[in-house]
Amino acid sequence: MTSTTGAIEVAATVDVETDTGAALQITGVTKAFGDFLAVDHLTLTVPSGSFFALLGPSGCGKTTTLRMVAGLEQPTTGTIAIGGRDVTGTRAHQRPVNTVFQSYALFPHLTVGENVAFGLRRTGKSEIARRVAEGLDLVELGHLAGRKPVQLSGGQQQRVALARALVNRPSVLLLDEPLGALDLKLRRQMQLELKRIQTEVGLTFIHVTHDQEEAMTMADTVAVMNHGRIEQMGTPAELYELPRTAFVANFLGQSNLVPGTVSERVTSTGLLAVDVVGRRLLVPEARSVRSSGDVLVGVRPEKLRMLVGDQEPSSGENVLGPGTVTDVSFTGVSTQYQVEVAGLGTFGVFAQNLLGGSTVAPGSRVRLAWSMDFTFALDGADAPDEGTVDLDDEP
Ligand SMILES: Nc1ncnc2c1ncn2[C@@H]1O[C@H](COP(=O)(O)OP(=O)(O)O)[C@@H](O)[C@H]1O
Ligand SMILES: [Mg+2]
Structure with a gap:
């Protein structure tokens, strides 16, 4: 943990606030839409503070899984626990999670600093300024706090979205194809940047992507998902050197x-x-x-x-x-x-x-x-x- 994160105080109005990650446990989770199983008996544990990637082709159930963790979608069966606490019935805004999406969804009429402040739960005025500054420093955009989103590049906008998602120190940060809108070169840069930020803040990151190279370069553990199920899970090297299904052998390299x-x-x-x-x-x-x-x-x-x-x-x-x-x-x-x-x-x-x-x-x-x-x-x-x-x- 660096001094940046250590300096952040817990705001009294916030119910769940941590400055380290929490483990995520998904147990027997199924999501049915009509008679279609988008997520099929998913069980996995993500250790606290790890960078975990959920990798799979479009339509395999990645976003649905994230939405259930975030509380935006209710599982048909199964339970979800964060930090050892069952949150299956907990409302989205009461879960210690935050999500970054592919579309940055910044407010165009607000400055960068105001956009980040928007992510903060109620707290005092000087506290807001301090934490916004810290959030922007983390993504190395402190010097652009006064700009409007339209004056930023795509990569910079995504970093603002990231700062906004991080200011409340969620225990688990969910990233749904967050680099999907960036061009290849910028995407590679942002992968390193995201990895640095994750190491610095020590939170649990769940990163969803269909890009095998992205999952391999960033994550400690990769779960390869196909048709709503995990086909194989392991370190990037384990999956690459010893694939256990043809799908994994071909999808990963x-x-x-x-x-x-x-x-x-x-x-x-x-x-x-x-x-x-x-x-x-x-x-x-x-x-x-x-x-x-x-x-x-x-x-x-x-x-x-x-x-x-x-x-x-x-x-x-x-x-x-x-x-x-x-x-x-x-x-x-x-x-x-x-x-x-x-x-x-x-x-x-x-x-x-x-x-x-x-x-x-x-x-x-x-x-x-x-x-x-x-x-x-x-x-x-x-x-x-x-x-x-x-x-x-x-x-
Ligand atoms: N609200 C919904 N109603 C019906 N089907 C859905 C709904 N949300 C997702 N699906 C279906 O579930 C499957 C998984 O979707 P999704 O989780 O978005 O996949 P991914 O993020 O891996 O591309 C897809 O076939 C999708 O069409
Ligand atoms: Mg998706």
């Missing part, structure tokens, strides 16, 4: 997924042998969601390397192919290759630019090799393309 059948459990080594079009691939059993039957074997594109000519794989590597390089896209930092393997489809391979450009030409015949340690296996009943980004859906 890219994955190469190929169908196979477990042929053997090599108990002494903790490995599963999987038959993929007559080839034997090895997967650590702990990295497979099942130890028999049909699976989807997966590996991330940057874990693959291409073997050219008579180049041999290392021990401990899985090998597929040969295949043909059908596309080479040089992006500067890396080259992205597409390799077509007969009977299996197209593999993506990302190669870091270590040698000054792309090294394998289109049309080349290559084999694909990767460490078995990076291999994962999913339920064979998952659709291999579930969660792949449909370009038409990109906002």
